[in-house]
Amino acid sequence: MAGLDIFLQNVANGVLIGGVYALIGIGLTLVFGVMRTINFAHGDFVVLGMYSAVLFNALLGWDPYLSLLLAMPIGFFAGVIVERFILSRVIDAPPESALLATLGISLIIGNTILLTFGGEPRSVQVSYASSTLSIAGVNVSMVLLLAGIATVIMIGALYTLLNRTEVGRAIRGTAENRLGAELVGIDTRRIHSIVFGLGVMLAVMAGVTLIPLLFATPTNTGAVFTLKAFVVTVLGGLGNVGAAIAGGILLGVVEVLGASYFMSEYREAYGLIAFLLILLFRPEGLFGRTVKRV
Amino acid sequence: MTKHFLGLGVLLAVGIVYPAIFPNYLTIAISVLLFAGWATSWDLLGGWNGQVSLGHASFVGLGAYFVAIGQSRFGLAPWWTMAMAAAFAAALGYFWGWLTFSLRGPYFSLSTIAVAEILRLVAINEEWLTGGATGVFIATLPEPFGIDLFSRVAQFYMALAFAAVVVATVIVISRARFGYQLRAVREDEDSAMAAGIDPTTTKLKAFMLSAALTSIGGGIYGIVLAFIEPHVIFALLLSVQIALTAIIGGRGTIWGPAVGALVLIGAGEMFRTTFAEANMLIYGILILVVVLFVPRGIVGELARRRIRRLYAKRAQG
Numbered sequence: 001m002a003g004l005d006i007f008l009q010n011v012a013n014g015v016l017i018g019g020v021y022a023l024i025g026i027g028l029t030l031v032f033g034v035m036r037t038i039n040f041a042h043g044d045f046v047v048l049g050m051y052s053a054v055l056f057n058a059l060l061g062w063d064p065y066l067s068l069l070l071a072m073p074i075g076f077f078a079g080v081i082v083e084r085f086i087l088s089r090v091i092d093a094p095p096e097s098a099l100l101a102t103l104g105i106s107l108i109i110g111n112t113i114l115l116t117f118g119g120e121p122r123s124v125q126v127s128y129a130s131s132t133l134s135i136a137g138v139n140v141s142m143v144l145l146l147a148g149i150a151t152v153i154m155i156g157a158l159y160t161l162l163n164r165t166e167v168g169r170a171i172r173g174t175a176e177n178r179l180g181a182e183l184v185g186i187d188t189r190r191i192h193s194i195v196f197g198l199g200v201m202l203a204v205m206a207g208v209t210l211i212p213l214l215f216a217t218p219t220n221t222g223a224v225f226t227l228k229a230f231v232v233t234v235l236g237g238l239g240n241v242g243a244a245i246a247g248g249i250l251l252g253v254v255e256v257l258g259a260s261y262f263m264s265e266y267r268e269a270y271g272l273i274a275f276l277l278i279l280l281f282r283p284e285g286l287f288g289r290t291v292k293r294v
Numbered sequence: 295m296t297k298h299f300l301g302l303g304v305l306l307a308v309g310i311v312y313p314a315i316f317p318n319y320l321t322i323a324i325s326v327l328l329f330a331g332w333a334t335s336w337d338l339l340g341g342w343n344g345q346v347s348l349g350h351a352s353f354v355g356l357g358a359y360f361v362a363i364g365q366s367r368f369g370l371a372p373w374w375t376m377a378m379a380a381a382f383a384a385a386l387g388y389f390w391g392w393l394t395f396s397l398r399g400p401y402f403s404l405s406t407i408a409v410a411e412i413l414r415l416v417a418i419n420e421e422w423l424t425g426g427a428t429g430v431f432i433a434t435l436p437e438p439f440g441i442d443l444f445s446r447v448a449q450f451y452m453a454l455a456f457a458a459v460v461v462a463t464v465i466v467i468s469r470a471r472f473g474y475q476l477r478a479v480r481e482d483e484d485s486a487m488a489a490g491i492d493p494t495t496t497k498l499k500a501f502m503l504s505a506a507l508t509s510i511g512g513g514i515y516g517i518v519l520a521f522i523e524p525h526v527i528f529a530l531l532l533s534v535q536i537a538l539t540a541i542i543g544g545r546g547t548i549w550g551p552a553v554g555a556l557v558l559i560g561a562g563e564m565f566r567t568t569f570a571e572a573n574m575l576i577y578g579i580l581i582l583v584v585v586l587f588v589p590r591g592i593v594g595e596l597a598r599r600r601i602r603r604l605y606a607k608r609a610q611g
Contacts, residue, residue, distance in 0.1 A: 038400045038404070086582065086586070089586055090585055090586065093585075093589065095400060096346055096400070096403075097585050097589065099346075099400055099403065100538075100541065100581055100584075100585050101581075101582060101585045101586070103534065103538070103578075103581060104577075104578045104579070104580075104581035104582040104585065105578070105582070106578070107534070107574050107575065107577055107578030107581070108575060108578035108579060108582070110574070111572035111573075111574050111575035111578065112572075112575065114571065114572040115572045115575070119571065223530050223531075227407065227408070227411065230404055230407075230408075234404070266415060266419065268411070268415060269411075269412055269415045272408045272411055272412050272415075273412065275404075275408050276393075276405060276408050276409065276412075279394070279401055279404065279405050279408075280393060280394070280396070280405075
């Protein structure tokens, strides 16, 4: 019985942490789906979110969730500016130009944070950091539960935006066929800016929800999150929002279960190995339907 | 080709007298030479063949670990372990390429990051082999012909020889049949195939050569560091640094990666006090400048301008 309890506990933790991975992955996959750009700076925007929570906490004493109110709009506009001034200029260049540009942005963000905050790990202490909630005999950490709830709300909002609004329709149209979208009068440049803004906003939000749980360091953490986002989106199939959610939860569960039942030192490697296998055998993703191997 | 070899000869001559003239600037010169060698090796695959790898630190790490473990555990001299590392790196490149070359473009780059990260995790966790996160220490080295390999002068000459051999290899390849195959595959795989070139074999050869050369430089780096830590030598940042050095200098040009190494390491040294450990900021800014304004890189852009002037002159009669 005890074995089952621990198993359920692990699955619950995996699902909740996977929700945050999903949030990170959705941002990346949305940007890729619409702009066909692989955003190497995505993880650094997550770290930027973490540091924004640290900053608001240090200056104003705000709880991370309160700082979301400011951090998310700022993230959105930062994304719009980056797209306008950098990415929009390389959108028609060979695909690796955009990749290299985001790599540059990633280095600039990480090292600017390093110059501003220094290299030591930062975190935000919250009163509910170690409290747990018992649901049907399974103990769930409060921080993870809050992150899970925030993720569900955000995904719901995003779903409504994409499927129920005019902007969402324009985004989906641009993703499907940029030229076709332009022919029916959609300003795809504006859509690209909005989508990149949304991607950064999601990354920032994920960072803020993670800060009570993890320490933020300027340069390494960014790369870790970028990798996780790649793993999540490739698991599900690049460019597919629904699949990114499934991919995120899958990665969370695989990591937690792999770490508790096999070798915990290789926690990070399980996701990477799954990622390689999928790249090799199903580049369109586990749930992808469009079989177009380019 | 003779022109390039002449240039290389002049640079070698300068290099040979360098330690006598600037004995206090040897460490930075070693960095420049190693990065020039690595970036030029990277360019064989990334520039001449168009396969952007973001995992070349793996080969640097392999070389360094082979030399360090061979010396400290088995008493093997660095030249044997470097040869072994080169062979192993080529074999790894073959296997890695065989797995991933069916992927094109960004998917290949993504897979290189994943493979390099897995290698880093192995180096950190397999303590029986690598000493784990603490790393390996090289306490003694043999003294061939009475040369102390721990001295910076000896290390400088090793790095100089490494960089020269790599550049010479690229000069030869640039005019060889293989060099044209590399470029054909880069420009258009399908057309290359139609011309009777097997893209996968070409990419595999480029990857193996690039990996082997990089690992030899890694072995020298191991000697220079004398203390090898997995999170330093297998770092994603080192992979990124190698790739960006070549791209900023000029992809697919003979001298571009070497010029990139000189400019970037030089700039890093100049701003060392301002940026401290945040010196990768320069790489970030420069790569943005290159992507937005000079997509061919420094040397590529200079070559383009020279050709344009040449045509302009010819047009005037």
